[in-house]
Amino acid sequence: MPYAEQRGTKWRVRWNTGKKHPDTGKWLYDSQGGFDDRDAAIAYGLDRESDIRNDRYISRRDGEVLMSEYCRTWQQTLDVGHLRRRNIASYIKLYIEPRWGELAVADIRPSAYRAWELWLKDQPNIGDRYRREILLVFSMMMDDAVNDGMRQASPVPKQRRRGKYTKQKRERKRPMLMGDVHQLATNAMTFWGFPGYVYVLTMAFTGMRPAEAYALRREYCYPNWPAADPRIDPDEEVRYEEDMERYAGEQPLPAIRVEWQHQREDGQLKLFPPKYESRRTLVVPPFLAELLEMLLASHDFEYVFPSINGGELAHANFTYHYWRPIADGRKASVPRQKGGGRGGSWRPLPEIPAVPGWAGKRQYLLRHGHKEWLDEDGHSRIAVESRMGHELAGVEGLYANVTPTMERSIVDSLQARWLGFVGRLPAAWEPESPTPLPVDLSEWMKVQVKMGAGLLQ
Structure with missing residues (x-):
């Protein structure tokens, strides 16, 4: 029962909050003053006690936390x-x-x-x-x-329909064309070298997230994986054995394993699990498997895609220093002369043409475009979403499973897309490279063109 006391010409009411002090064990009381008479003060106190009994009460000391x-x-x-x-x-x-x-x-x-x-x-x-x-x-x-008992309700409205309707703006995209992808790849070779050519094609034909590609290690890439898998998780022994049977057995499927991504923590570059813990295996078409094998044979760096200077790609501001010249193009640079001041470049490059529809666009759209290709080719939803690192909710995700037949179908459709394009390539397609190519890419491409031309006949 609240009790009131007169203070000057006004009344104050006090009531038991039903809580005890954690140290002394004494009851805690709240109070409110400024009432004109005793009855009004008592009525206010009774209301607060009702709130306490019905778990609606917010004490003054709790609510006054800044x-x-x-x-x-x-x-x-x-x-x-x-x-x-x-x-x-x-x-x-x-x-x-x-x-x-x-x-x-x-x-x-x-x-x-x-x-x-x-x-x-x-x-x-x-x-x-x-x-x-x-x-x-x-x-x-x-x-x-x-x-926490500091408020009775949130000031943020739930499912509010108030004010004028504003349509959410979405990024305008165009279909990802194989010709544009190959132009991006050749631009990357002109600017970056052979790793750039393979990097762009890997992004487009696997749908990897950029941070996952930066952190792709040799042991998780074809032809090393799955035999070179470090097997660091004892709880995954069954998965390791199944991977050996599925991707390196009697009918091997070339694949890469997405196990890490590069992120910075406290300024230090570190390896972290992929976004949403989406570790997954990505089968790759034969042409890309051959390119990856040639790339790994050309260097001994621990990561598949070394930077221009031979270091970790994640250390570079990739969007600004790599992707913008590759997608937007750049003017030719002239060699710097010794003793000639600051003009020219120590790394002169020929002119790089802009890729139509990609100027100003982000490289993440290669991942979006990969999903477009899979959808166009009619692959099952579980195979597509699993490849993208997503999980299907509900019964569909619970019952679905990615089978080797689904993966082989993806490999076949991606290989057919590649051969269907290179079969129409002109004779003088080769771009310049800032460094000597570690492989005879021209001879390799002649074989690809011949296979593509045979497919088109």
């Missing part, structure tokens, strides 16, 4: 990867704490949240996807504040 403090403690509860943790810390530091840090957790109102949401939308430096991530993190914080 958002600046909650931002720090909340991040300590997260069980996420290091990249996600870093991004969340950035959202909080740049946008959430500056706006809400001085307010108590319980004092954030839905109207203030809506105003902030519109403010974020109006900022020219905040894209739609980035804004959604900021709002998602804030919504998670408010949901947890409710669970």
Whole structure:
């Protein structure tokens, strides 16, 4: 039962919160003043006791925790990867704490949240996807504040339909043409060398994520894998044996194993599992298997695709220093003369033509285009999604399984796509290379063209 006491001309009411102090064991009380008479004070106290009995009560000391403090403690509860943790810390530091840090957790109102949401939308430096991530993190914080007893409800509306409809903008894409892919590959050879040629074709014909390609190690690449698999996980012994039978048995299927991706943690480049733990095996068509074998024979670096300087590709700003010249083209550079000042280049290159439809586009679209090819060729959904590193939800994913027949069908369709293109290549297709090619690519391509021409007849 609450009790009231007069303070000057006003009344104050106190009530038992039903909680005890963790150290002293004494009951904790809340109070509220400013009532004109005793009856109004008692009625307010009775309402609070009703809230306590029905688990709706938020104590003043809990609700008065500042958002600046909650931002720090909340991040300590997260069980996420290091990249996600870093991004969340950035959202909080740049946008959430500056706006809400001085307010108590319980004092954030839905109207203030809506105003902030519109403010974020109006900022020219905040894209739609980035804004959604900021709002998602804030919504998670408010949901947890409710669970922690700091609020009765989140100020973030759920499934709200308010305001004018705005269609989500989607990146405009064009179908990935085999001619464009090969032009990208030849541009990569002109700019980067033989590893660049194989890299672009590998991206287009496997659908790997860029960070997975950067971290592709020799032991996980054809022709070394699966025999060279380090077998570091004792729980995967059955999988290792099945891989030997499936990909190196009587009817071997050339394949590469996606086991790692490169990411930075605390400034250090490290190997991490692929996104969503999507370790998987990717069968490759025969032409690509031959190129990968030739590439591995041409160097002894631990990774399949060395950088221009022979180091780890992930150390380079690939988008700016590699991909933009490959996709957008570049003017020819002239050799630098000793003693001739800063003009010219120590690594002169011929002119590289821009690839139609790829100027300004990101290399990740090679992965998108790979899925387009698989869909065009009518492969099963489970085979396509598994190859892309995705999981099918529900009963379809539970009952489905990728069989060797499905994988061989993928190999055959990708090989046919390649041969159907090279069978029409002109005689003088070879681009220049900044360094001598480690293989006779011209003779190898003549064989491919002959096979393609025979297929077209």
